[in-house]
Amino acid sequence: MLSLCILAATLAVVPLIYIFFYTTGAGLTSLNFDFFTALPKPFGEEGGGMVNAIVGTIILIGLGGLFGIPIGILTGIYVSEYSGSLMSNVVKFITDVLSGIPSIVIGIFAYGLIVLPMQRFSALAGGFALGILMIPTVTRITEEMLKLVPHTLREASLALGISRWKTTLRITLRTASSGIITGILLAIARAAGETAPLLFTSFGNSFWSTSLDQPMASIPVQIFNYAISPYDEWHRKAWAGAFVLISIVFIVNLIVRVVTRNKYSGSV
């Protein structure tokens, strides 16, 4: 039995580690300075990079974060500070539902809401889809972090005659701020790798573009397009992109781990 359990743990970990190191290996050998500074070249020409996709991903995440993060935080505050009421349970359930909706369905939603009326693929639609995907992550972490703030702090503030909203904003939220920031980082890392909702919202673009009403390139969609192409040169670029994505995910998770361990090791 013991050996069976160890076998299971090995079976689970080995493919994951294999994927990780394979991507790192293939990515590192393909990564160069051009990748971060040059535009994509058509097939047949050597060199080129993904600078438009890198900037595109940053813009899309920025757009998404602009409304996804505030809604996420405020919803988290509501669920945690007004917990117990029927309404907050409903909101909590809906957040769970939202986090379980396949990201491609969110893509359809953004398509119907923004792409159809505008009659073209746009960065705006892609950012909107990413924003919705960020909400549940931010909400859940905000809720958990706020629950860790001792009740005595809130009571002390209320006893001083400070209103409930100001207490939440100035005392509770500030105390939990580093935890909430890690939640935002996690949401960003997740959004950075999302491909499915961008396929038919921000679409993709092989040229330099920063206008929000035009199609915009992003790292994951670029990886997808290169990965299913038959050209070795493009595969190498895709591996480099995959390595960049994996690094973002890895670094963010490491930061989150370190921050939360130091701060909450006693209470978690």
Added chain:
Amino acid sequence: MFFALSIIFVVLLIIYEMFIDSAPSREKFGFGFIFSSDWEPVKEEFGALTFIYGTVVSSLIALAIALPISIGVAVFLSEIAGKTVGTSIGFLIEILAAIPSIIYGFWGIFVLAPYMRESFQPFLQNYLGFIPLFQGTPFGFGMMTAGIILAIMITPIISSITRDVLKAIPVSQREAAYALGSTKWEAIKMALLNAKSGILGATVLGLGRAVGETMAVTMVIGNRAQIKTSLFEPAYSMASVIANEFAEASGQMHISSLIEVGLILFGVTFIINSLARFLIFSVTKKADMK
């Protein structure tokens, strides 16, 4: 308050919009949409059966592989491994679970699918070829590869929730079992039995993830709309047909049919996830009260 309500509004809007946008296809095909396997954009004949089949079968393969492994991992992490080993492996699995699905798919194209084509599937064919599931040409890209890559992706989710559920079972129960003279394994078996609805919840949650997974499946399932007995054959899933055809859809009926596929996908994942939450909640709630 206002923002909390806005999240409910968003979810309702998603349902409403997909419902409205799929109207042309719903009116034309009715319930037959679910039972028809025709998918011919040129003739404007649409039916989702092949995609539903592909999603269901690939997810079931994934569960069949991932469930025993995940329970093993969870028992290892919560009952056997020491604190340092347990937390570091748990951490490793959680980090790796955060790898974007596009990377799993990319790896699947270049490593897993060729391996399946050249080694694993011929091996199965040699020894288990009498079973219809393992007959036919080993393509590499197909139902089986999609199932395996899904299994790799959902194992971290199922095992980390199962671990949490096991940890929620009070230590006193295990101590009672030891006091009655049971061995370590008997105590673990008892903990597993007590946690069974939570484990079921974790499994259902993993299923929900597998059903909605898009990119990795799209890249390895072969994308051919057909229903075949052999697991070696290419297939198609609900999420991957949307990913592949949506941006290039050739007319209103095509788009509307794809949106209806999305609506079915949404409905299925909604039911699966609600069920999972309910099951997990029932276990952890009990543990909280004790």
